[in-house]
Amino acid sequence: MTPTIPGFTHDRVTVADGVALHVAVGGSGSPVVLLHGFPQTHLMWRHVAADLAAEHTVICPDLRGYGASDKPADPDGTGYAKRTMAADVVALARALGHERFALAGHDRGALVAVRAGLDHPDAVTHLAALDVLPTLDMWDVLHGTSAAVGFHLYLMAQPPGLPEQLIGAAPDAFFGHFLDVWTRDPAALPADVRAAYLRASREAVPSIVADYRASAGVDVEHDRADRERGRRLRMPVTVLQQDWGAALGYDAAALWRAWAPDLRHETVGCGHFMAEEAPDEVAAALRRLLTR
Numbered sequence: 001m002t003p004t005i006p007g008f009t010h011d012r013v014t015v016a017d018g019v020a021l022h023v024a025v026g027g028s029g030s031p032v033v034l035l036h037g038f039p040q041t042h043l044m045w046r047h048v049a050a051d052l053a054a055e056h057t058v059i060c061p062d063l064r065g066y067g068a069s070d071k072p073a074d075p076d077g078t079g080y081a082k083r084t085m086a087a088d089v090v091a092l093a094r095a096l097g098h099e100r101f102a103l104a105g106h107d108r109g110a111l112v113a114v115r116a117g118l119d120h121p122d123a124v125t126h127l128a129a130l131d132v133l134p135t136l137d138m139w140d141v142l143h144g145t146s147a148a149v150g151f152h153l154y155l156m157a158q159p160p161g162l163p164e165q166l167i168g169a170a171p172d173a174f175f176g177h178f179l180d181v182w183t184r185d186p187a188a189l190p191a192d193v194r195a196a197y198l199r200a201s202r203e204a205v206p207s208i209v210a211d212y213r214a215s216a217g218v219d220v221e222h223d224r225a226d227r228e229r230g231r232r233l234r235m236p237v238t239v240l241q242q243d244w245g246a247a248l249g250y251d252a253a254a255l256w257r258a259w260a261p262d263l264r265h266e267t268v269g270c271g272h273f274m275a276e277e278a279p280d281e282v283a284a285a286l287r288r289l290l291t292r
Helices: 042-052 082-095 108-119 135-139 142-153 163-169 171-181 191-202 205-214 220-231 244-248 251-258 279-290
Strands: 007-018 021-028 028-035 056-061 101-106 126-132 237-241 263-266
Touching: 007 082, 021 042, 021 082, 021 171, 021 251, 028 042, 028 082, 042 191, 042 205, 042 251, 042 263, 042 279, 082 108, 082 220, 101 108, 101 279, 108 126, 108 220, 126 279, 135 220, 142 163, 142 237, 142 244, 163 171, 163 205, 171 191, 237 251, 244 251, 251 263, 263 279
Parallel strands: 028 056, 028 101, 101 126, 126 237, 237 263
Antiparallel strands: 007 021, 021 056
């Protein structure tokens, strides 16, 4: 059986024409939306969500293109723009009765969260981003041989066809690679959870590639336009990151502060999948954010 978040109910909510998101909801109180990363589903929040549900209504969707959510085709390259995916999240929260909500995202979900904060500042009250850089900065810091750590970014940036064929030929090897090398504590991803991530990912190769392809195209255009106009995140922001800056030679906090004046940037000692490797630390950081 697929693991679930204890005490949470599941539903499908229509958020756009022909697109419904699968969502797990639990708890009561002020709303907090948690967005998962790659190559995962809403299940990555299982520990943090159960913790926060003691005080909040916690909403954990599978992003468009992932998990049990719909995976629409992307004929024009905008279907998986973070602007489109952020609009999904705002529509989801509104459909569940919440015009305003706190928002936290990990990895790909963090990019969606940032776009939601920029495009919908009246809806997002607080924002947390876990182990990612804003899209423009991500591409800027990858150079030379150090860029090899992000080989998947370049693979999935290629035009439709080749990336899907290569990844689809050995999906468990591809997605499992990241689950293995990005985790410092393998016990944080037990066998049933790992199997659920692999199953969900192998069933979503075209849409996952479309999500990444957007980050080498339309997402860059949107972020560059915002930078040129001086648009920034107006809400309190917390960023939790591994110390990638030390490894790749950049100041992560300074890059984030250019987008988020009200910033708390914290470096963590766990691996990339911090909501599973250090859930108490992540939940505590989110609680601190919500008091600002």
